[in-house]
Amino acid sequence: MQGGGITxxxxxxxxxxxxxIVKLTYLGHATFLLESGATSILVDPYDEKVGYPVPTLRVDxxxxxxxxxxxxxxxxAKGQPRVIRGLAxxxxxxxxxxxxxxxITSVPTYHDDxxxxxxxxxxxxxxxxxxxxxxxxxxxxxALTPESAAQIGRPDVLMIPVGGYYTIDAEQAHAIxxxxxxxxxxxxxxxxxxxxxxxxxxxxxxxxxxxxxxxxGHAATIEARSxxxxxxxxxxxWK
Numbered sequence: 001m002q003g004g005g006i007t008x009x010x011x012x013x014x015x016x017x018x019x020x021i022v023k024l025t026y027l028g029h030a031t032f033l034l035e036s037g038a039t040s041i042l043v044d045p046y047d048e049k050v051g052y053p054v055p056t057l058r059v060d061x062x063x064x065x066x067x068x069x070x071x072x073x074x075x076x077a078k079g080q081p082r083v084i085r086g087l088a089x090x091x092x093x094x095x096x097x098x099x100x101x102x103x104i105t106s107v108p109t110y111h112d113d114x115x116x117x118x119x120x121x122x123x124x125x126x127x128x129x130x131x132x133x134x135x136x137x138x139x140x141x142x143a144l145t146p147e148s149a150a151q152i153g154r155p156d157v158l159m160i161p162v163g164g165y166y167t168i169d170a171e172q173a174h175a176i177x178x179x180x181x182x183x184x185x186x187x188x189x190x191x192x193x194x195x196x197x198x199x200x201x202x203x204x205x206x207x208x209x210x211x212x213x214x215x216x217g218h219a220a221t222i223e224a225r226s227x228x229x230x231x232x233x234x235x236x237x238w239k
């Protein structure tokens with residue numbers, strides 16, 4: 001299903017060619033499958049304890065933002081994909097890697113508002129290729145510093161946690177959207193009918209606070225030329 005934006009922002013020569021760079025599929029929780037041509041990347045795969053069905057996928061790479069089990073189920077991927085971890089032994093790694101022409105870099109952050117004292121460290125992944133910057137904030141638990149925001153840059157697509165308790169909540173998420181000014185905002189890490197026992201808020205509060213919010217389906221194909229100039233919230237379905 002396509003979830004195209006309306007106007008290209010025009011910041012990249014490659015984007016003017018109208019290349020479809022990303023098919024983005026939401027699997028639930030904080031887990032996404034990104035496909036660009038023949039290349040596929042799985043981000044933060046959950047395990048069966050979260051409650052969603054656990055698919056098996058053939059991908060080229062798996063990104064792991066931090067070491068909690070609901071983000072580290074590499075076995076969701078078939079075969080021997082390349083595994084890129086943001087942390088090693090609890091400490092940040094400096095990630096700057098290429099997967100078939102797609103550049104993946106990391107920005108160090110925390111899982112809480114106490115510099116990791118409660119839940120440890122977290123990694124923001126910035127995924128770039130063919131004129132699009134896709135940013136996955138993982139389990140970000142605090143406001144972004146100006147330095148971190150500068151490292152992240154201006155996302156075309158921003159996946160952001162909104163459920164609170166373990167991460168930032170809806171109000172904090174909106175503040176980060178205003179700070180980063182992405183084109184497409186995809187909420188994640190919130191309560192659904194599959195996870196009623198989790199102490200998280202649902203997505204409605206975040207969506208209601210957006211100027212533009214729409215349902216984008218289970219998968220969305222995103223072209224650089226159709227990324228909106230102003231933030232649009234796309235609420236994706238996990239199935």
